[in-house]
Each structure stands twice: as C-alpha cells, then as structure tokens.
Amino acid sequence: xxxxxxxxxxxxxxxxxxxxxxxxxxxxxxxxxxxxxxxxxxxxxxxxxxxxxxxxxxxxxxxxxxxxxxxxxxxxxxxxxxxxxxxxxxxxxxxxxxxxxxxxxxxxxxxxxxxxxxxxxxxxxxxxxxxxxxxxxxxxxxxxxxxxxxxxxxxxxxxxxxxxxxxxxxxxxxxxxxxxxxxxxxxxxxxxxxxxxxxxxxxxxxxxxxxxxxxxxxxxxxxxxxxxxxxxxxxxxxxxxxxxxxxxxxxxxxxxxxxxxxxxxxxxxxxxxxxxxxxxxxxxxxxxxxxxxxxxxxxxxxxxxxxxxxxxxxxxxxxxxxxxxxxxxxxxxxxxxxxxxxxxxxxxxxxxxxxxxxxxxxxxxxxxxxxxxxxxxxxxxxxxxxxxxxxxxxxxxxxxxxxxxxxxxxxxxxxxxxxxxxxxxxxxxxxxxxxxxxxxxxxxxxxxxxxxxxxxxxxxxxxxxxxxxxxxxxxxxxxxxxxxxxxxxxxxxx
Amino acid sequence: xxxxxxxxxxxxxxxxxxxxxxxxxxxxxxxxxxxxxxxxxxxxxxxxxxxxxxxxxxxxxxxxxxxxxxxxxxxxxxxxxxxxxxxxxxxxxxxxxxxxxxxxxxxxxxxxxxxxxxxxxxxxxxxxxxxxxxxxxxxxxxxxxxxxxxxxxxxxxxxxxxxxxxxxxxxxxxxxxxxxxxxxxxxxxxxxxxxxxxxxxxxxxxxxxxxxxxxxxxxxxxxxxxxxxxxxxxxxxxxxxxxxxxxxxxxxxxxxxxxxxxxxxxxxxxxxxxxxxxxxxxxxxxxxxxxxxxxxxxxxxxxxxxxxxxxxxxxxxxxxxxxxxxxxxxxxxxxxxxxxxxxxxxxxxxxxxxxxxxxxxxxxxxxxxxxxxxxxxxxxxxxxxxxxxxxxxxxxxxxxxxxxxxxxxxxxxxxxxxxxxxxxxxxxxxxxxxxxxxxxxxxxxxxxxxxxxxxxxxxxxxxxxxxxxxxxxxxxxxxxxxxxxx
Numbered sequence: 015x016x017x018x019x020x021x022x023x024x025x026x027x028x029x030x031x032x033x034x035x036x037x038x039x040x041x042x043x044x045x046x047x048x049x050x051x052x053x054x055x056x057x058x059x060x061x062x063x064x065x066x067x068x069x070x071x072x073x074x075x076x077x078x079x080x081x082x083x084x085x086x087x088x089x090x091x092x093x094x095x096x097x098x099x100x101x102x103x104x105x106x107x108x109x110x111x112x113x114x115x116x117x118x119x120x121x122x123x124x125x126x127x128x129x130x131x132x133x134x135x136x137x138x139x140x141x142x143x144x145x146x147x148x149x150x151x152x153x154x155x156x157x158x159x160x161x162x163x164x165x166x167x168x169x170x171x172x173x174x175x176x177x178x179x180x181x182x183x184x185x186x187x188x189x190x191x192x193x194x195x196x197x198x199x200x201x202x203x204x205x206x207x208x209x210x211x212x213x214x215x216x217x218x219x220x221x222x223x224x225x226x227x228x229x230x231x232x233x234x235x236x237x238x239x240x241x242x243x244x245x246x247x248x249x250x251x252x253x254x255x256x257x258x259x260x261x262x263x264x265x266x267x268x269x270x271x272x273x274x275x276x277x278x279x280x281x282x283x284x285x286x287x288x289x290x291x292x293x294x295x296x297x298x299x300x301x302x303x304x305x306x307x308x309x310x311x312x313x314x315x316x317x318x319x320x321x322x323x324x325x326x327x328x329x330x331x332x333x334x335x336x337x338x339x340x341x342x343x344x345x346x347x348x349x350x351x352x353x354x355x356x357x358x359x360x361x362x363x364x365x366x367x368x369x370x371x372x373x374x375x376x377x378x379x380x381x382x383x384x385x386x387x388x389x390x391x392x393x394x395x396x397x398x399x400x401x402x403x404x405x406x407x408x409x410x411x412x413x414x415x416x417x418x419x420x421x422x423x424x425x426x427x428x429x430x431x432x433x434x435x436x437x438x439x440x441x442x443x444x445x446x447x448x449x450x451x452x453x454x455x456x457x458x459x460x461x462x463x464x465x466x467x468x469x470x471x472x473x474x475x476x477x478x479x480x481x482x483x484x485x486x487x488x489x490x491x492x493x494x495x496x497x498x499x500x501x502x503x504x505x506x507x508x
Numbered sequence: 509x510x511x512x513x514x515x516x517x518x519x520x521x522x523x524x525x526x527x528x529x530x531x532x533x534x535x536x537x538x539x540x541x542x543x544x545x546x547x548x549x550x551x552x553x554x555x556x557x558x559x560x561x562x563x564x565x566x567x568x569x570x571x572x573x574x575x576x577x578x579x580x581x582x583x584x585x586x587x588x589x590x591x592x593x594x595x596x597x598x599x600x601x602x603x604x605x606x607x608x609x610x611x612x613x614x615x616x617x618x619x620x621x622x623x624x625x626x627x628x629x630x631x632x633x634x635x636x637x638x639x640x641x642x643x644x645x646x647x648x649x650x651x652x653x654x655x656x657x658x659x660x661x662x663x664x665x666x667x668x669x670x671x672x673x674x675x676x677x678x679x680x681x682x683x684x685x686x687x688x689x690x691x692x693x694x695x696x697x698x699x700x701x702x703x704x705x706x707x708x709x710x711x712x713x714x715x716x717x718x719x720x721x722x723x724x725x726x727x728x729x730x731x732x733x734x735x736x737x738x739x740x741x742x743x744x745x746x747x748x749x750x751x752x753x754x755x756x757x758x759x760x761x762x763x764x765x766x767x768x769x770x771x772x773x774x775x776x777x778x779x780x781x782x783x784x785x786x787x788x789x790x791x792x793x794x795x796x797x798x799x800x801x802x803x804x805x806x807x808x809x810x811x812x813x814x815x816x817x818x819x820x821x822x823x824x825x826x827x828x829x830x831x832x833x834x835x836x837x838x839x840x841x842x843x844x845x846x847x848x849x850x851x852x853x854x855x856x857x858x859x860x861x862x863x864x865x866x867x868x869x870x871x872x873x874x875x876x877x878x879x880x881x882x883x884x885x886x887x888x889x890x891x892x893x894x895x896x897x898x899x900x901x902x903x904x905x906x907x908x909x910x911x912x913x914x915x916x917x918x919x920x921x922x923x924x925x926x927x928x929x930x931x932x933x934x935x936x937x938x939x940x941x942x943x944x945x946x947x948x949x950x951x952x953x954x955x956x957x958x959x960x961x962x963x964x965x966x967x968x969x970x971x972x973x974x975x976x977x978x979x980x981x982x983x984x985x986x987x988x989x990x991x992x993x994x
Contacts, residue, residue: 188926
C-alpha cells in the first residue's frame, strides 16, 4: 500500500487540533472552518476506503505496520476489516457532523474544537489498531478530551459527571491493562491478528485464560455499558454538551462492543463459549432494567441516555449468542444505534437549545411551533423503537433471529424472548417521550421559538438518509460486516 | 589507576569550586547559573564519551565505571541542569549566598554520581553523606521558619537513617568479613542455608539496609519527612529532592541488592517479597493521603511516595527472579528517567506560577488556564503523565514496570497498582480542574522567564517523546541494566 490511508484518517484531526490550539489570533469563523475541513477529509477518505474495500477477502486490509517498541514487541499496526470499517466510517461521519452541530458554540471555541478533534482521532485510533498496546493507548487518550468537553461545556452537575466518567473509565481500563499484560506474557505477543489466529499458545502460564478474559471484559463492559457498571452513562450523556453526547452515544460506547468482539471473543473463543450463559443473562438484565429505568425518566436527554443502556444490551446479547447471524446483528446494531441515537441526541440538544426547557412535564405541543424538529425527532424515535424501514429494525431483527437460532446454550430462546420485550418497552418510552414533547395542547409560552435553520437541516437530512438507507437495504453494511465476522465464527468452531 | 575514568566527577568538583570563587568577585550573579550549567554539560559530554565501553573499576575497586553508573550519571547531570535552569529566577531573589546555592547543587549531584558508581560499602556511605549533607543545607536555604523546620527535620531523620544504614553495613561486614559487594556475594554463596539461618545478624543487616535506603526513596514507613520537607524547602530544591535523591536511592538499591544479595535464589526471593509488600503499602498510603491535600507541593510530596511504590513494584520483580529477569531492572531505570522529566516539568510550572501568585495552595491555581495557558498546559501534561495516561511518558513507564511484575507472577501487586492509579487520577485531575474550570482570581497574566520556559519545554517535550517513541531510552536502560547478568 503506497498511501497510508488509516494513519491519515486518524492523524488529520490531531493536526487540526494542534493548528487550532496553537496558531495565535484565529477568528471563531476560521476555527470552525478548520475543524470542519479536518473532519471532512477523514470522512471522505473513510468513505473512499469503504468503496475500495476488497469484498472478496476476509483479511485485514489497508494494513500499516512499523516496529514501535522492540523491547516489548509492540508495533504501530493499523488495519481494518469488515467489522471495524463500518465503525470507522460511522465515527468519521459523526466527527464531521458534531462540528456542524457545534456551530453555535461561543464559549472558549479554540479549546472546544481542539478537544473535539482529539476525541474523534482517539476513537478512530481504537477501531483501526491491531496492536493491543496501541489499542489501549488510543482507548485511554479519549478520556481526557471527554473530561474537558463535559466539565467545561456541559450543563447541570457537569463536573460531577465528568469526574465520574473518568473514574469509571479508568477503573475499567486499569483492569484491561492488567488483562493485556497477562495476555502478553502468556503468549509473548501483542498483535491482535497473531493472538486470534495462534490461540493461547502458552509461553508462560500467568493465570487461567478465564481470568484474563474477565479482566479484559471488565474494561469493555464499563464502556458498553453493561448493568451494573452503567451508572456513569446517564450522568455523562445528560450533562455533556450536545456534540459530546452525540460522540459518546454514537461512537464512543461502540468501542466496548467492538472490543468484546475483537478481543474477548476472537482471542478467547473457548472461554466465551463457557461463559456465554452468564453474559447473555447480563445482556437480558441490561435490556430490561435499562428499559425500566428509561420509562421513569422525566428529563429529555436523560431518557435518551438510559435508552442507550437498553439498546446496548442487544449488542451484548448478539455478541455472546456467538453465531454468525447474531454477531452480524450486533455489529449492525452498533452502527445503527450510532446513527439513531446520534440523531436523537442532536435533536434533543436542538430542542433544549431552542426551547430552553428539558423537563418533559413542562414541554408539550411543540409540533406546531417547531414542525421540522418534531418530524425529524419522531423519525429518529421510530428508529429507536425498531420501526421497519429504519436501520433500527434491520439491526434488531437480525440480532434476534441470530440469538434465537443460536446454539450457544439451551436457554437462548427464552433469553431472546425476554430481550424482545425490551423493544416493547422501547415503544412505550419513546412514544411517550414524543407525545409529551410534541403533541398535546399547544403551550403559549413556546410561541415564536425558532425551528431548525439551514445548517441544521443539512445534517438532519444526512442522518435520515443514512438511517433509511441502512433500514431499507441493510446489505450495504452487512455484506461488509460478514467478512469481518466469518473468521471469528470460524474460530468459535460454529 | 586510570584517572581518565574519573573526569566527569573531577569536572563537577572544579566547577563547584569555580562557582564559589566567582561568587566573590562578580556582580552579575546570573553568570553563576551559566557557569554551573556549562560544567554540567562538559561533565555530561565526558560521560557520554565513555558509554558503551567495558565495565572498569577505579580506586581499588571502590568505584565502577559501567553502563549502569553512566546511565545514572547522565540522568543526574540532566536533572541538575534542569533544576538550575528552573532556579535562576528563584535564586535571584536571594540577597546572599547565590554561589553557595549552585555549588551545593553541584556537590550533591557529585555525591549522587558516586552513589551510582560505588561498589563498596564504605565509599557508598561517603557518597550518601556527601549528597545528604548538601541537601540538608539546601532545604534550609530560605531561612524562614518553615524552611528551617524542614531542614532540621530532614537532618534529624536523615541522621537516624544514616545510623541505621551504617549499623546494617557493620553487621554485614561482621558476618561476611568483606566490604566489597562482589566479595560479599561470594561469601554468601559459599555459606550453607543453615549457616545463613544460624547468623540472623546477616539478615538483620539486610533489613537495616532496606530501612536506610527506604528513607532515601521515601518508602513507607520511612516517609514521615517527605511532606514537611517538600513543603518547606525552596521549590527548586523540592523538585531536585523529589527526583534526583530518589533516583540515587534506587540506583544504589539495585546495585547493592543485585551485586551482593542476588543469589542464592531464596535470599533474593525474600527481599523481593519485602519490596513487594512495601510497594503495596507505599502506593496505597501515598495516594490515599494525597487525596485531601490543599497545598500542591505537599500533594506532590505524597504523590512521590506513591510513585516510589510503583518503582518498588519493579524492584520486587527483580527480586523474585534476578537471574531470568530482563524487563524489571531496565523498567526501573526507564521509570526513573520518565518520572524525573515529569516531576521536573510539574515543579517548573509550579515555580513559575508561585513566583507570581506567591502561594502553593491549589485553590490559588484557579483559572490558570486563562492567566498562563502554556504553563497550565505543561502542568496538565505532567499531571497526566503522573497518573500514567498516554500519550505521556508515565504510561509507558508504568506499562513497562508492570510487565516485569506480571512476568514474575506478581499480578496481585499489579492489580493493586493499577487501582491505585485510578485513585491518583482523582487528586491529580483536581488540579487540572481548578486550572481550567475555575474562575481566575485576577485577570493579570502570569509571566515566566526564558529560563523557566526553556526548562518547562525541555521537560514536556521529553515527556511526550518518551511517551510516544520510547524505544531509544528503553535501549539505553537495557544496556545499562545488562551489567547485572549472572
């Protein structure tokens, strides 16, 4: 490969951040334009890679490999396969969109956009890394930008939420680090490809494979999040600025699901099989408990935040049903949830910004006053509850088919049926939310508030087009995801 | 004897004398700093020229000139240069004794260089005292009540530690009849297991050595002096103390325990385990007591206790398997280099800020992100490095040191250590939070001199460099640690 596409995609936002942070005397307009350009190019490149991706190969493509720290056999190794490429495109897309969403920011603009770009770069890095140390470094770098985004530009109890986010994440990654180290000394390798292909060839036995598996899983579970380590999520999502929430819900928590598939399942197929019942039950609990909590929320953003817990439960279900179809569904669910929840948060942010009220009991009848937002919000909501023709339907449908037909353990069918109840609950809370916000008697105090302006309509349309596209023709993504999933299923022996 | 091998040290002695004499005749005291740094650079040049050669001994096998010693000498010279650079503003406020200040720093650096090179108990003690006595004076340099109290405390506790150390050495000499580390090792290896068990004095001697050195590196339970001394001492001296003195302590521990008590295996297993327990206690005590601190120098004092704990994780790994261990010992060296850069960077920023606001209270750092964005950015980077988060050097250093521990079956210790890192994030980030989120107390900018900016940029660049491309320094550390092959 002549041109280092992935390096360019990851480090252009970093370059943009450095320019924004250190060139003196930039005007606000110029800062926003730089941010837009340095996120648009990675988006264009990632779409280009999506088209160029060779669909006849199941190996990592666009690889780059350099020796980095010889002493511990660590490499600067990047590459994408069918599993990570859609997530890279998703992240690049959201990275560009959040710059547009943030167009109206006017507090400490310079720092804001610098952190936003760094955040995007680190998430992209996680999805592209094929070396565990590199993966971990990108995983950790993301914490600091998010901390600042929440604590400076957030709302409500922002500082509390920000530090809670940091402590939870660091706890998870501390466990993950211990896991990576044990894995390294057990096998003598940090390369994800070698580890997945070679299995746990023992150089030295540190501890049982199951223990390493769970150390790593803890890190991913905190991020996904899985009940009972989910409590950072509602706080962080609720108090983050709109762009932060979109990035968090859209791209960042996908790192958890991605890590589970790429590291836990690929490297420890046997352990994953052994503990599938436990994890599937946790998934069902996440779905139902998350949905139950969502039902009693009265804050617009908090409600959407809790719905993520429930929806990410579907991902966990799909992953540990351990079948070709269920894993494909889980991966698709991550992409779909990124789009739908990204749009939901964008709309919620817009509503709150324009209306100046976030308490559901004080909202109502807004469909008359801000019809465009109401329509788009409703479409996103319908996607969230799994309406056919939206990506939500495709993803959840595939996940349920996969997990129902899975042979991972004998109780799969029961668990799937229980999880499907989550969709019913989702219909409940989302319709209730839409109804409380947009329908009912028109409230006078909201007369004359602004509807979406030109720029906002542009990104809304982009979201809707993608959600519909994936909903109507999911093969556009599943064809690629399959290429990434099939070698992993091969490892599972299924 | 080959005096050429002693040139770096001779340079420093000459430089210290020149500085004192110059102080008598010149009016522009700023020149003193330049002369001192020039001396350090020349000395470093000679040190680099010796790198890579075979190990040699001078002064009747009292001092070794090997890669291990050279690595540490370079480290100490670099630290001293950065500290002097960061001191210029601070020292120019003194009306008298500026020359003595620089000379004392040079002399204590000399002491540390000797500590890294010594292979014999008596010269070890002399080197240690040269370092300590210079530092006692430096700590009390401000002569205000706090500084004097700090100095007295440091002197008294330091003297006790020296006495303990000396007693330990006497016991070891008594039971082995040797003062040379290599010869002690030979005697111990010829002793039978029951022979050693029958002479508990030897074991007691080793324990007393641990206690004496533990004082130097601020290992719990020998850490009582740290917060008071760190708070009271002039800030550049605190910076110097927190990195150089600690590095020297670890250099000597590695040398003594490797050379003299590395074999037989069960003996090193014993002290390895002692260090493992001290590490676990040190990290936890340091981090937990750092949580409620309101003075940033005090907080960094407790943080340095915790950092010593992380370093001892590396020592424990060495102890558990001195023969096959490859990662642990070089990881300790790498960690020390990265910690030195990080802490120096942090203290440089603190010096610059306290020059203006005349306070070390964390609450007075409120809004520093507005008043001095570059200082705040530098300090933030260093604090992130202290937490051990990428892309700063602290992450790679911790990763490296923990790998050594995991390799030798110390996973329990590593889990304690990573959990401690999470605790530490809370208090380090509190400073970050105050700086970037707090309201500025005043709109006034915080100026910083060129020398301070240079010191800060060098440290920060070093922190980033070691964090992103650590390969080169790791190689140096490995070459340095190789001399302990069995």
